[in-house]
Amino acid sequence: MNAAFSRRTLLKAGAAGTLLLGFHLPMARAAIGTFEPNAFIRIAGDGTVTLVMPQVEMGQGTYTSISQILAEELDADWSLVTVAHAPPSDKLYGNPFFGIQVTGNSNSIRAFWDPLRKAGATARALLVQAAAQQWKVDAASCRAAKGEVFHDASGRKLGYGALAAAAGTQTPPENPPLKAVKDFTLVGQPLKRLDTAGKVNGTVKYGIDALPPGVKFASVTLSPVQGGKVVKVDDSKAKAMPGVRQVVVLDDVVAVVGDHTWVAKQGLAALEIEWDDGPNAKISSADVWNDLRAASQNKGAVAKEEGDADKALGDGERLDAAYEMPFLAHATMEPMNCVVHVTADGCEVWIGTQVMSRVQAEVAKALNLPAEKVIVHQHLLGGGFGRRLEPDMAVISARIAQQVATPLKVTWSREEDIRHDVYRPVYRDVISASLKDGKINGWTYRVTGSAVLARWFPPAYQKDIDIDGVDSAADIPYGIPNLRVEFVRKEPGVVTTGFWRGVGPNNNVFAIESFIDELAHKAGKDPVDFRVAHLDKTPRLKAAVQLAAQKSGWGEKLPARTARGISAQVAFGSFISTVVEAEVDSSGEVQLRRIVSAVDTGIPVNPDTIIAQLQGGLIFGLTAALFGEITIKNGRVEQSNFHDYRMLRINEVPPIEVHLIPSEEHPGGTGETGATAGPPALGNALYAATGIRLRRLPIDRDILAGKKPA
Incomplete structure (x- = not known):
């Protein structure tokens, strides 16, 4: 990272002799010779190219792959490329899919592919024009490569740094020519990640590393039941502790401020807090599931309908099933944290967030400030998975910091993090299908659960349909002549639900791919051949x-109680099939032996990043399938840390092979596809190994061991 190029530097428009390009949205000129019509590319007089990132880096490699796209069309010298976080601005950095500044939905590359290529090509054209004007030659006789413009006929060349100021006097072309795929030199290459060195030597800053001068530290506890309030607090023991500076009591939050996090944590533990648990105090998981199952019996809003599904269900062999998915927490390695400094005339925030402009807006609202009075400093994220799509941590921190004179660093403990997450919804999917001549003839699918988009992005919730809730169901890839897909909204009330590395697809792909497997067996077909x-x-x-079947050795003999299962999906613009090989022992314990995925994700911007994303996603999704469940008792989340919200350990992770299918199609997304692919493939493998069909996650080992019925 180029530490000298801060968000404040960008807002102040940089230094003279700099070229800054991106969308065609004018910005003010700060100094003579500075060219700043738009937002992505900054070229300094020494030739350094700083690429301003519209999306955030949370481990997925986005900063590197976005830089590859920009640098490719710019013809930049990769060795001179550095990156910087974008400041909050929906206008300049709004995600083209949503119109707001957000990183999620596995769309960083697929959403920005076209605008970033155009931004890079425009910058290149302006540099070429500047050189041609200086040499008094036709721009068409010049070319750019590795940070220089060449005029081959005369043997002349100029570096981008020398041309930066002059390029600012040129008129941008409306439709600069883009490179053909065959001419790519950076896109498609497994380039080393730009953030690796800084992570190794400790120079990069995550949100949890932010330590502005004079900062104090706060540990926080929220009402254990959503909707609860503080009744009273006895803080005498905490205030007697050396290093404890302050106790802040709000209506639903209590924080202890100290000289360091440990004393703040100890002070928090010493508090005696009486809570009014409010209207959710008696709700438990059984209530949530009873309500969900009842709601799933109702007809839903129709998301897609083709042919006559009801008639077709009566014509052929019929199969009915229902699948269920539990609440899940994110449990990011970097727990929720934020630094806030509230002053008389404004506020500064230091955070790693997936929604930078929303953080700015929500903090401003909480503090009754104009948005421009809130400065947000972006940092790397130690995991997001959808959790940092929520501004709640920044808002809670701002409310506490409003009572404190110094900058305040608020950190949630792992227990607070897991018990006050924004959870992946519970879902129930009811499916019916008929088989005729060995193929699916009729299909009805009803998904019941939260409408996350109705809360998070209301414009996407129309006609009682959450488009994320039916993702990978309404656009099912299989050829079925008669089908209907419905959505029933049912909110749990006792907790807030949100995005979790896939959401709709990781629910629907599990249900659909498990059911497709059931249909294959009912039809007497091999699951691969049936698909x-x-x-x-x-x-x-x-x-x-x-390809997945071929590479996994599908059909080859395996030991007893060991089998392969397959899944297939179209999600986030990518086409992926996964085979999981698993063994089940007599006690119901599952050992993952091998995973093979084949993926067509379009043009692979950085193959190494794609493979790493799929490997990580498969581990993430299979962890949830094997262990993941958040349960509620008396309004309270029962899980608190990794002892009861279990993760796959390194010795439990099998070899994972990812095979990329060559493609020149528009790039797809890969951040969430692995998480959705693993669970159904595992479930299908367990059926093949034991003859027991599990229709609910996480897997029940007692059922696999024959200790209770499926």
Whole structure:
């Protein structure tokens, strides 16, 4: 990272002799010779190219792959490329899919592919024009490569740094020519990540590393039941502790401020707090599931309908099933944290967030300030998975910091983090299908659960349909002549639900791919052959299924109680098929032996990043399938840390192979596809190994051991 290029530097428009490009949105000129019409590319007089990142880096490699796209069309010298966080601005850095500044939905590359390429190509054209004007030659006779412009006829060349100021006097072309895929030199290469060195030597800053001068530290506890309030607090023991500076009591939050986090944590533990648990005090998981199951019996809003599904269900062999998915927490390695300094005339925030402009807006609202009075400093994220799509940590921190004179660093303990998450919703999916001549003839699918988008992005919730809730269901890849897909909204009330590395797809792909497997067995077909027979309309997925089967040794003999299961999906613009090989012992314990994925994700910007994302996603999703569940008792989340919210350990992770299918299609997303692919493939493997079909996650080892019925 280029530490000298801060968010404040960008807002002040940089230094003279700098070229700054991006979208065609004018910005004020700060000094003579500075060119700043837009937002992504900054070229200094020494030739250094700083690329301003519209998306955030939370471990997925986005900063590197976005830089590859920009540098490719810019023809930059990769060795001179550095990156900087973008400041909060929906206007300059709004995600093209949403119109707001957000990183999520596995769309950093697929959403910004076209605008970033145009931004890079425009910058290159302006540099070439500047050189041609200086040499008094036709720009068409010049070319750019590795940070220089060449005029081959005369043997002349100029570096980008020398041309930066002059490029600012040129008129941008409306439609600069983009490179052909065959001419790419950076895109498609497994370049080393730009953030690796700083992570190794400790120079990069995560949100939890932010320590402005004079900062004090706070540990926080929220009402253990959502909707509860503080009745009274006895803080005498805490205030008697050396290093404890202050106790802040709000209506639903209590914080202890100290000289360091440990004393703040000890002070918090010494408090005696009486809570009014409010209207959710008696609710438990059984109540949530009873309500959800009842709601799933109602007809839903129709998201897609083709043919006559009801008639087709009566024509052929019918199969009915219901699948259920539990609440899940994110448990990011970097727990929730934020630094806030509230002053008489404004506020500064230091945070790692997926929604920078929303953090700015919500903190401003909480403090009754104009948005421009809130300065947000972005940092790297130690994991997001959708959790940092919420501004709640910044808002809570701002409310506490409003009572404190110094900058305040608020950190949630792991217990507070897990018990006050924004959880992946519980879902129930009811499916019916009919088989005729060995193929699916009729299909009805009803998903019941939260409408996360109705809360998070209301414009996307129309006609009682959450488009994320039916993602990978309304656009099912299989050829089915008669189908209907419905959505029933049912909010749990006792907790807030949100995005969790896939949300709709990781629910729907599990249910659909488990049910497709059931249909294959009912039809007496091999699960691979059955899928392939229904994928004529989706040839890219068919190819992925066939490659995954080939690479995994599908059909080869395995030991007793060991089997392979397969899944296939189109999600986030990518086509992926996964085979999980698993063994089940007599006690129901599951050992993962091997995972093979084949993926067509379009043009692979950075193959290493794609493979790493899929590997990480598969581990994330399989962890949830094997262990993940958040339960409620008397309004309270029962899990608190990794002893009862279990993670796969390194010795439990099997070899994972990822095979990329060559493609020149528009890039797809990979951040969430692995998380959605693993669970159904595992479930199908367990059925093949034991003959027991599990329709609810996480897997029940007692059922696999035969200790209770499925």
